[in-house]
Amino acid sequence: MAGIDYLIVRGDREEEPLATSIVSSGYYDNAADDTDILIYSGHGGSSNKNKEASDQKLVRGNLALERSLQKGNEVRVIRGLKDANSPTTKIYVYDGLYTIQESWVEKAKTGCNIFKYKIVRMSGQPGGFSVWKSVAQWKESVSSRVGLILHDLTLAAETIPVALVNDVDGERGPTCFTYLASVRYSKSFKLSHQTSFACNCRNACQSGDENNEEYDMPYPLVISARNVGNVARFMNHSCEPNTFWQPVVYENNSETYLNVAFFAMRHIPPMTELTYDYGTPRDDVPGGSNGHGRMRCLCGSTRCKGYFV
Numbered sequence: 476m477a478g479i480d481y482l483i484v485r486g487d488r489e490e491e492p493l494a495t496s497i498v499s500s501g502y503y504d505n506a507a508d509d510t511d512i513l514i515y516s517g518h519g520g521s522s523n524k525n526k527e528a529s530d531q532k533l534v535r536g537n538l539a540l541e542r543s544l545q546k547g548n549e550v551r552v553i554r555g556l557k558d559a560n561s562p563t564t565k566i567y568v569y570d571g572l573y574t575i576q577e578s579w580v581e582k583a584k585t586g587c588n589i590f591k592y593k594i595v596r597m598s599g600q601p602g603g604f605s606v607w608k609s610v611a612q613w614k615e616s617v618s619s620r621v622g623l624i625l626h627d628l629t630l631a632a633e634t635i636p637v638a639l640v641n642d643v644d645g646e647r648g649p650t651c652f653t654y655l656a657s658v659r660y661s662k663s664f665k666l667s668h669q670t671s672f673a674c675n676c677r678n679a680c681q682s683g684d685e686n687n688e689e690y691d692m693p694y695p696l697v698i699s700a701r702n703v704g705n706v707a708r709f710m711n712h713s714c715e716p717n718t719f720w721q722p723v724v725y726e727n728n729s730e731t732y733l734n735v736a737f738f739a740m741r742h743i744p745p746m747t748e749l750t751y752d753y754g755t756p757r758d759d760v761p762g763g764s765n766g767h768g769r770m771r772c773l774c775g776s777t778r779c780k781g782y783f784v
């Protein structure tokens with residue numbers, strides 16, 4: 476899959492094609508070291524052994540790219556790359572908006588002329604193709620990852636290794652931490668049905684009814700994942716978080732427990748740090764809800780309050 480899509484628009488003197496999107500197969504296009512730059516080869520001509528070689532022509536998609544270079548319009552780019560898990564399949568990643576910056580004619584191996592276009596990704600967009608490339612590189616050699624502390628935090632408890640990384644400062648990971656792959660239920664999280672259930676409905680629900688969905692909440696709830704836990708233990712606070720937490724009820728061996736579950740608040744692009752709001756200070760706990768008082772927040776969000784608890 477590769478090609479140029481374009482629209483015919485009314486120009487100053489005549490109708491002309493303008494490029495709207497490009498799919499790069501990754502086969503013929505030069506992957507520059509900078510993943511924000513794509514050197515794209517035009518279409519047409521012939522590199523097929525059975526056909527006579529010929530020059531590419533400035534028509535259809537090639538003409539559209541040339542006109543878009545002059546107009547400076549944005550072009551959507553989809554970039555293909557090899558699938559490391561299967562030699563016969565390819566992955567296509569939508570990489571956002573690009574503009575065409577340069578074009579030139581080059582001699583192909585056949586001796587014929589081909590068009591080349593330098594297409595540059597517009598700044599300020601979330602990572603797309605570059606993220607896939609980095610992940611593929613880390614899968615080949617995780618030690619190439621900046622700020623790597625541990626190759627596999629789970630010590631093989633999970634089928635996919637989970638790297639522990641700090642690319643912000645020199646702080647190392649916790650000195651004593653055991654990763655748990657499954658939830659360990661503590662008695663204090665066990666739920667029982669509400670005993671003083673006063674329902675005004677006219678249905679047949681009664682106090683202590685097994686179908687009663689109301690539970691006595693174990694309150695206040697204290698979770699310490701300092702030494703034992705899973706990846707959620709490493710989630711930082713943000714004043715503009717991308718997840719929120721909520722208590723959920725979970726059945727385990729015919730007993731009901733309270734779980735804390737995280738939910739996405741919006742679309743989260745791959746490799747984005749997951750964060751949640753640690754909450755507001757509680758008046759009834761000295762020094763705030765974690766007993767340490769306010770801490771200086773480094774979340775970097777434009778809505779940062781400057782502190783968290």
Ligand SMILES: C[S@@+](CC[C@H](N)C(=O)[O-])C[C@H]1O[C@@H](n2cnc3c(N)ncnc32)[C@H](O)[C@@H]1O
Pocket residue numbers: 648649708709710711712713770771772773774783
């Ligand atoms: C539950 S841990 C989060 C994981 C922690 N960053 C780590 O590497 O172990 C909470 C601690 O992380 C740090 N932290 C989390 N969010 C932060 C933020 N927005 N600004 C500054 N420090 C933060 C604080 O030291 C906080 O006590």
